Amino acid sequence: MFRSDSARGDPSHRYWAVPCVVMLFFALGMLALVWLLLQPGFEIEREVALRELQWALPAALILSLSVLVLWSLWSLRIHVQRREQVEKERDRLFDLSLDMLCVAGLDGRFRRCNPAFERILGHAPDSLPGRPMVDFVHDGDIVATLDALHCLAAGEPVKFENRCRCADGSYKWLAWSINPVPEGGLVYAVARDITGNKAAEQALRAESAFRKAMEDSVLTGLRAIDLSGRIIYVNSAFCRMVGWSEDELVGATAPFPYWPKDSLDVCARNLQMTLDGHAPASGFELRIQRRNGELFDARFYLSPLIDASGQQTGWMASITDITEPKRVRAALEATHERFEAVLDGLDAAVFVADARSDEILFANRAFKRINGFDTVGRTVRGVAVPQPERGDYRVDPRGLTAADLPRELFDGELQHPVSGRWYHVREQAMRWVDGRVVRMGIATDSTERKQTAEVARQQEERLQRTSRLITMGEMASMLAHELNQPLSAIANYCAGCVTRMQGGKWKPEDVLAVMQKASFQAERAGKIIRRVREFVKKSEPRRSAVKLVDILDDALGFADIDARRTGIRLVADIEPGLPPVFADRIMIEQVVLNLIRNGLDAMADTLPEQRLLVVRARRCGEDMAGAAGAIEVAVIDRGHGISEEGRQRLFTPFYTTKAEGMGMGLNICRSIIEFHDGRLIVDDNPEGGTIFSFTLPAESVSERVAPSA
Amino acid sequence: MSELHPALEQIIHVVDDDEALRDSMTWMLEGNNYKVLTYESAEAFLEGCRPDMAGCIVLDVRMPGMSGLEMFEELGRRRCTLPVVFITGHGDVPMAVSALKKGAVDFIEKPFSERDMLRLIEQCLTLEREGRSKRLQEADTARRLDHLTQREREVLDLIIIGKLNKQIADVLGISIKTVEVHRARVMEKMGASSLAELVQHVVTVEPGALLR
Numbered sequence: 001m002f003r004s005d006s007a008r009g010d011p012s013h014r015y016w017a018v019p020c021v022v023m024l025f026f027a028l029g030m031l032a033l034v035w036l037l038l039q040p041g042f043e044i045e046r047e048v049a050l051r052e053l054q055w056a057l058p059a060a061l062i063l064s065l066s067v068l069v070l071w072s073l074w075s076l077r078i079h080v081q082r083r084e085q086v087e088k089e090r091d092r093l094f095d096l097s098l099d100m101l102c103v104a105g106l107d108g109r110f111r112r113c114n115p116a117f118e119r120i121l122g123h124a125p126d127s128l129p130g131r132p133m134v135d136f137v138h139d140g141d142i143v144a145t146l147d148a149l150h151c152l153a154a155g156e157p158v159k160f161e162n163r164c165r166c167a168d169g170s171y172k173w174l175a176w177s178i179n180p181v182p183e184g185g186l187v188y189a190v191a192r193d194i195t196g197n198k199a200a201e202q203a204l205r206a207e208s209a210f211r212k213a214m215e216d217s218v219l220t221g222l223r224a225i226d227l228s229g230r231i232i233y234v235n236s237a238f239c240r241m242v243g244w245s246e247d248e249l250v251g252a253t254a255p256f257p258y259w260p261k262d263s264l265d266v267c268a269r270n271l272q273m274t275l276d277g278h279a280p281a282s283g284f285e286l287r288i289q290r291r292n293g294e295l296f297d298a299r300f301y302l303s304p305l306i307d308a309s310g311q312q313t314g315w316m317a318s319i320t321d322i323t324e325p326k327r328v329r330a331a332l333e334a335t336h337e338r339f340e341a342v343l344d345g346l347d348a349a350v351f352v353a354d355a356r357s358d359e360i361l362f363a364n365r366a367f368k369r370i371n372g373f374d375t376v377g378r379t380v381r382g383v384a385v386p387q388p389e390r391g392d393y394r395v396d397p398r399g400l401t402a403a404d405l406p407r408e409l410f411d412g413e414l415q416h417p418v419s420g421r422w423y424h425v426r427e428q429a430m431r432w433v434d435g436r437v438v439r440m441g442i443a444t445d446s447t448e449r450k451q452t453a454e455v456a457r458q459q460e461e462r463l464q465r466t467s468r469l470i471t472m473g474e475m476a477s478m479l480a481h482e483l484n485q486p487l488s489a490i491a492n493y494c495a496g497c498v499t500r501m502q503g504g505k506w507k508p509e510d511v512l513a514v515m516q517k518a519s520f521q522a523e524r525a526g527k528i529i530r531r532v533r534e535f536v537k538k539s540e541p542r543r544s545a546v547k548l549v550d551i552l553d554d555a556l557g558f559a560d561i562d563a564r565r566t567g568i569r570l571v572a573d574i575e576p577g578l579p580p581v582f583a584d585r586i587m588i589e590q591v592v593l594n595l596i597r598n599g600l601d602a603m604a605d606t607l608p609e610q611r612l613l614v615v616r617a618r619r620c621g622e623d624m625a626g627a628a629g630a631i632e633v634a635v636i637d638r639g640h641g642i643s644e645e646g647r648q649r650l651f652t653p654f655y656t657t658k659a660e661g662m663g664m665g666l667n668i669c670r671s672i673i674e675f676h677d678g679r680l681i682v683d684d685n686p687e688g689g690t691i692f693s694f695t696l697p698a699e700s701v702s703e704r705v706a707p708s709a
Numbered sequence: 710m711s712e713l714h715p716a717l718e719q720i721i722h723v724v725d726d727d728e729a730l731r732d733s734m735t736w737m738l739e740g741n742n743y744k745v746l747t748y749e750s751a752e753a754f755l756e757g758c759r760p761d762m763a764g765c766i767v768l769d770v771r772m773p774g775m776s777g778l779e780m781f782e783e784l785g786r787r788r789c790t791l792p793v794v795f796i797t798g799h800g801d802v803p804m805a806v807s808a809l810k811k812g813a814v815d816f817i818e819k820p821f822s823e824r825d826m827l828r829l830i831e832q833c834l835t836l837e838r839e840g841r842s843k844r845l846q847e848a849d850t851a852r853r854l855d856h857l858t859q860r861e862r863e864v865l866d867l868i869i870i871g872k873l874n875k876q877i878a879d880v881l882g883i884s885i886k887t888v889e890v891h892r893a894r895v896m897e898k899m900g901a902s903s904l905a906e907l908v909q910h911v912v913t914v915e916p917g918a919l920l921r
Binding site: 490496520 | 733734738740822
């Protein structure tokens with residue numbers, strides 16, 4: 001039944017050898033008998049012998065046959081015994097095998113199974129015969145299994161793995177090795193339980209897949225070299241980074257393909273450093289090249305590669321493309337630098353201080369220039385001048401929370417007490433980079449702007465003065481200028497005519513033409529006069545009832561800027577309850593402002609503590625004799641005063657003591673005041689300086705005068 | 710003098726930007742038998758300016774472009790000797806005064822009378838004529854001096870410093886007779902009728918001759 005290769009050998013040879021020896025002896029006996037009979041000496045007895053032979057031959061034949069049979073039976077017994085022995089051994093082996101052994105038909109049904117089935121799968125060997133193998137196969141493996149069985153049917157031995165269901169419903173991985181015996185219509189199968197291996201393999205595969213995925217997903221390039229500097233491993237990130245494939249890189253030796261041609265020595269030095277174990281722990285930066293020639297900066301971190309036995313086998317490098325981070329960092333740095341450069345380049349002083357502690361966190365160069373170069377870390381209150389007082393803030397910055405931000409704290413102009421320069425200061429509460437509430441202050445030197453504005457305003461004023469508040473003196477000067485041309489021409493034409501007529505030699509047509517020219521010039525002169533008249537009309541004052549206080553306030557407001565700049569005290573001494581005056585507000589304001597300016601200018605050389613300018617307004621009845629009253633305005637300075645000669649020329653047009661003066665101011669003032677039925681008087685100030693005063697009629701009086709004006 | 714050196718025709722050059730004034734000036738001056746040329750700007754005048762011009766310039770102080778004063782300075786640089794009368798408008802007086810200090814003949818304020826203008830112009834023309842004659846005279850004397858021989862020149866120099874013939878003869882080591890001959894030739898060549906005239910002529914050209 002069960003045949004193994006080893007069972008086919010010696011015993012069968014021996015089984016055949018015994019009958020052969022018997023037959024050989026028998027044949028030899030026959031030959032010896034025949035030879036004896038053929039001997040000459042036996043001729044006589046040949047007859048006898050032949051007779052005897054007739055008898056003896058069957059006897060010998062029977063005898064030898066008997067021997068043969070006996071021997072055959074004996075050897076058969078031996079053989080059977082051996083056979084039983086072998087089969088017993090085989091069955092034992094069959095039963096004791098750790099592997100599952102079975103015999104199945106070509107139809108795939110079990111014929112016989114060894115007890116390993118029960119041990120491994122839990123199925124009793126007896127229950128299996130007759131059942132198809134595929135009944136036990138995992139659904140996922142049925143197709144593969146059937147394929148294998150088809151191969152078997154074609155007479156080919158197969159090896160495959162599948163999962164088979166255990167009695168308890170679980171599955172085990174089995175490795176099958178099946179040999180078909182087509183003539184017997186059987187297959188012999190050995191199955192080994194590889195569930196454990198499979199699990200290990202699965203775990204291994206999962207791990208390697210995980211590692212692969214990890215390698216593929218990381219952006220950090222990995223490159224391992226052996227101790228001789230040969231690349232033994234690269235990951236896909238590194239391949240992507242440099243553009244060469246794994247096959248191209250693994251096995252490569254220096255110079256590596258990604259080394260830029262022009263910095264081979266640097267790269268080689270770094271490699272040598274690595275191999276010597278001197279690579280810095282913080283790694284190093286190296287500019288390497290992509291396959292497309294593009295250079296990029298990479299940071300290499302190196303660690304020794306240690307195998308399972310603890311032996312160093314090489315160096316593992318992790319490589320990061322730092323081009324982008326580097327660019328970003330550079331851009332950030334540049335931005336920061338730009339930011340600082342811009343702030344430092346500003347003329348405005350900028351600081352940032354903690355709202356609560358007042359500690360200066362940041363100050364630009366201009367701020368440091370004004371307040372000292374060691375200001376950061378100190379308090380604003382301690383170093384910064386000028387700065388708003390606590391009370392000037394719209395809200396107390398110390399009480400602000402993040403929810404209140406941003407908020408403007410202060411916006412105004414402040415003067416530096418020492419330098420006298422003006423600063424436009426703006427402070428704002430905001431959230432600082434670290435989240436705390438800070439106030440940021442920007443102080444812009446506005447001195448120049450203020451001065452420019454002031455100059456512009458003065459120019460504007462001057463323009464107004466010259467265009468609108470023109471005096472008769474000026475008018476006359478202008479008229480004279482304009483009229484000179486036509487008058488001269490007319491005089492010449494006439495004189496020419498007279499000369500000719502006196503000489504008696506003249507032609508009427510000549511003289512006629514010239515007289516026409518002369519009359520044309522007279523017309524030209526007339527036009528000039530008309531133009532001047534229109535101009536005068538336009539610049540006529542517009543009088544109305546105005547409060548003198550308002551005029552003085554405005555004028556003082558303007559003058560205050562100049563006064564503060566020059567450190568002069570301006571004092572208004574205005575009698576309360578003054579009646580309104582009938583005047584051109586702008587004109588009177590100009591007069592007052594002009595007088596104040598003169599007074600301020602006159603005090604340029606006065607001692608600082610004596611710099612005082614008083615603007616006084618009060619009633620005075622005596623001016624308008626018998627009338628309800630007039631108001632006197634006096635501008636009193638403590639300046640250098642006016643000499644006798646100066647006083648005489650004071651109102652002369654073009655007389656001036658100022659470098660940039662026009663010499664028209666007082667002249668205009670007097671014209672204006674006289675137009676208002678008042679007088680402009682100059683007196684010495686008994687306390688030193690000069691008093692300019694003018695009177696204006698109160699409104700009730702001037703009403704009667706106005707229509708005729 | 711003038712009969713000796715016939716004068717060039719004197720022309721009055723009127724420089725003014727105002728057309729009516731130029732025209733009326735022409736009319737007025739031509740009525741007084743003057744020859745007039747007008748220019749609308751200082752630049753226009755300078756363009757046509759020649760060294761041999763005779764007459765005078767009536768110049769407006771205030772003109773667009775180059776002012777009268779600037780033009781006057783330019784004339785000085787060009788060594789133009791034509792006398793200048795400035796016409797000033799209102800307020801130009803200080804300017805005119807400074808012009809006067811620099812050598813202008815006079816200034817006249819607009820509007821001016823014919824009489825004043827003619828007086829100034831006549832004054833200028835006389836000045837110019839005399840100046841020109843003087844220059845011609847000097848040129849003539851210089852030319853005559855050049856024609857003297859070496860010996861004649863020596864004699865002349867001694868005559869001028871007041872030496873008598875006898876002294877001259879001694880100084881030069883020649884006879885009195887010879888000195889007299891030279892002296893006569895000098896007087897002839899210099900076209901002088903008297904010793905005084907001779908001295909005057911020479912001294913205007915060579916002011917140093919008296920000091921030798």
